[in-house]
């Protein structure tokens with residue numbers, strides 16, 4: 001298990017593997033037994049499907065690896081766990097150089113890029129779920145207090161109160177003109193309504209803040225991912241062109257020998 005095979009040339013594997021980075025460079029098409037390779041970072045033997053060749057790592061991450069580990073050069077291999085760790089370090093350094101000190105929001109984004117988890121969430125859902133009974137009541141009362149239904153029913157009750165107390169149709173007037181009891185009821189209602197509305201407003205503000213934070217995280221993650229994809233595509237194109245050039249050279253040499 002701890003065999004460390006000598007790698008010919010640019011880290012080319014000498015046997016085929018399925019679905020791993022080294023398999024792309026395999027040109028034997030044979031079914032030779034697959035030996036393990038050693039990760040130059042942790043020194044542990046790793047199988048090909050858990051290892052990534054030097055040539056398959058982006059130059060930006062590669063430079064970071066070479067800075068910490070001089071053994072990281074052509075023909076070296078790294079295990080996926082260490083590569084993920086170095087990708088995380090690269091993104092952390094990139095963000096730190098761009099925005100300075102990293103906060104919990106940025107750390108969450110880096111964590112989600114490394115683990116592949118989604119950072120998007122339906123903003124405010126969790127916040128609503130943990131609201132107390134009183135807070136939910138405040139939301140509903142504040143929603144009703146700001147509706148036409150409240151204004152119309154309020155006008156209807158006041159008018160009815162005044163008419164009944166002026167005319168004395170149904171009962172002996174208990175609050176004759178100038179309706180002191182009605183005044184007291186109205187000022188009590190206003191006094192209670194104000195803190196309820198403030199409570200509801202504060203909850204709305206907190207929910208808006210959560211939504212803004214989530215938007216920021218999603219944008220930051222998208223920006224970092226797009227940047228990584230750009231780097232990856234540029235790197236692969238460069239490698240592809242270099243490989244084509246080598247093929248052309250070989251072809252020219254073969255043709256020259258034939259003539």
Ligand SMILES: [Zn+2]
Pocket residue numbers: 039040041042043044078079080081082
């Ligand atoms: Zn390792």
